Amino acid sequence: MKLAMPIHGYAFRLSVAHAHYEKLATGKGINIARMSGKTSFDTLLVSVPREYVYQVTLNRPDKLNALNKVMWREIGECFNQLNEDEDCRAIVLSGSGKLFTAGIDLHDVMEMAPLLAEQEDVARKAKILYKFIVSYQNALSALERCRKPVLAAVHSACVGAGVDMVTAADMRYCTKDAWFQVKEVDIGMAADVGTLQRLPKVIGSDSLVRELCYTARKMHADEALASGLVSRVFENREKMIEEVLHIAESIAKKSPVAVQTTKVSLVYSRDHSVQESLDHIATLNQTMLQSEDFAQATMGQVSKDPNVKFSKL
Numbered sequence: 192m193k194l195a196m197p198i199h200g201y202a203f204r205l206s207v208a209h210a211h212y213e214k215l216a217t218g219k220g221i222n223i224a225r226m227s228g229k230t231s232f233d234t235l236l237v238s239v240p241r242e243y244v245y246q247v248t249l250n251r252p253d254k255l256n257a258l259n260k261v262m263w264r265e266i267g268e269c270f271n272q273l274n275e276d277e278d279c280r281a282i283v284l285s286g287s288g289k290l291f292t293a294g295i296d297l298h299d300v301m302e303m304a305p306l307l308a309e310q311e312d313v314a315r316k317a318k319i320l321y322k323f324i325v326s327y328q329n330a331l332s333a334l335e336r337c338r339k340p341v342l343a344a345v346h347s348a349c350v351g352a353g354v355d356m357v358t359a360a361d362m363r364y365c366t367k368d369a370w371f372q373v374k375e376v377d378i379g380m381a382a383d384v385g386t387l388q389r390l391p392k393v394i395g396s397d398s399l400v401r402e403l404c405y406t407a408r409k410m411h412a413d414e415a416l417a418s419g420l421v422s423r424v425f426e427n428r429e430k431m432i433e434e435v436l437h438i439a440e441s442i443a444k445k446s447p448v449a450v451q452t453t454k455v456s457l458v459y460s461r462d463h464s465v466q467e468s469l470d471h472i473a474t475l476n477q478t479m480l481q482s483e484d485f486a487q488a489t490m491g492q493v494s495k496d497p498n499v500k501f502s503k504l
């Protein structure tokens with residue numbers, strides 16, 4: 192079948208965008224990303240294992256990747272930068288060492304008490320806490336605000352703030368020894384950086400969400416799969432990373448206009464009515480369907496060409 196596509200006016204240009212980052216080859220054949228803005232992070236390892244695929248690894252293995260103040264800040268900075276990075280089309284989020292993350296750094300939590308004690312008045316104390324909470328919320332919401340799909344790859348354990356974090360990701364995968372724990376009630380608090388807001392939308396069963404959040408019991412990989420928290424379970428971390436990178440790569444080969452508009456629309460639709468969401472995508476696509484990607488991808492389908500290359504976005 193031949194399809195005439197009005198491609199005149201579309202400049203099928205090679206990307207001339209200025210280089211945003213430099214890839215540095217390492218001995219392992221993985222490229223360490225040097226992004227615009229901050230070039231490296233103290234608590235995160237950022238690499239480019241496949242074309243257009245970034246991997247962000249939580250990297251405090253000695254402390255089981257507990258989220259300390261620096262890591263909270265760097266997560267927000269990193270995902271905000273990747274949102275802007277035209278060389279990034281999909282992101283794999285993983286943890287280094289023994290497990291994915293042990294949640295918030297409990298030493299930081301304990302440091303809060305003397306800080307609050309400096310203030311006598313409840314309103315002044317509350318103001319300090321409010322700023323903390325909102326800045327931590329924003330750090331994790333950066334995963335969701337980032338237009339590039341985020342694929343969380345969880346090995347061994349994902350505790351407390353880790354669950355807040357992965358529920359802000361697009362997809363979740365885990366190893367067969369993995370467990371998830373909404374641990375906040377065990378440290379005497381209601382979760383406040385995403386789990387209570389997003390987990391009910393992810394796994395659907397309100398009853399199960401409440402059980403997990405009130406009891407802080409562990410949910411193991413088989414139950415995480417059955418409940419829909421994760422899409423797939425893998426034998427071990429190595430096999431999981433390999434396969435999740437493969438999924439990310441398949442996303443990165445598609446039109447960035449199509450994928451990123453899809454993410455924006457899915458996030459919007461989760462929080463709005465069907466009609467509001469239909470209006471929203473109609474408004475987006477009245478522009479996006481004029482993109483060169485639409486013409487190129489459609490022609491690729493018609494001509495059965497699986498190797499259409501899309502310009503950077």
Ligand SMILES: CCC/C=C/C=C/C(=O)SCCNC(=O)CCNC(=O)[C@H](O)C(C)(C)COP(=O)(O)OP(=O)(O)OC[C@H]1O[C@@H](n2cnc3c(N)ncnc32)[C@H](O)[C@@H]1OP(=O)(O)O
Binds near residue numbers: 350352384
């Ligand atoms: C505005 C706030 C919003 C956010 C709220 C978030 C809330 C939460 O995240 S609640 C959950 C907090 N996390 C925990 O309660 C988990 C604590 N850790 C553990 O229970 C165990 O470490 C674990 C079962 C995960 C693993 O046990 P394992 O025996 O394998 O390891 P450990 O010997 O316990 O730990 C090894 C070293 O890591 C340090 N560490 C572990 N977790 C944390 C942590 N959350 N914060 C700080 N440090 C942690 C542990 O102290 C060991 O360090 P070292 O003694 O120097 O070897």
